[in-house]
Amino acid sequence: MPLYEFRCPQCGCRFELLCSISQRDNAVCPKCAGKVERVYQGKCAFGAIKGASGCGGNCSGCPGCGSRT
Ligand SMILES: [Zn+2]
Numbered sequence: 660m661p662l663y664e665f666r667c668p669q670c671g672c673r674f675e676l677l678c679s680i681s682q683r684d685n686a687v688c689p690k691c692a693g694k695v696e697r698v699y700q701g702k703c704a705f706g707a708i709k710g711a712s713g714c715g716g717n718c719s720g721c722p723g724c725g726s727r728t
Contacts, residue, residue, distance in 0.1 A: 662676070665695040
């Protein structure tokens with residue numbers, strides 16, 4: 660399972676969660692149980708998951724970077 664980072668707009672806390680994609684979409688804040696938004700980390704999530712070290716996070720050539728907006 661991938662590790663996702665979230666931020667809560669209500670109380671401002673940040674936390675990481677190891678969860679599936681369906682759980683990720685329903686993630687809530689552990690403090691206030693509010694709806695949270697996902698934080699994109701500096702490095703390429705796809706590269707991190709696949710264990711690749713060549714991607715610096717802005718290559719836009721891999722699925723991890725290419726899906727970032
Ligand atoms: Zn919160």
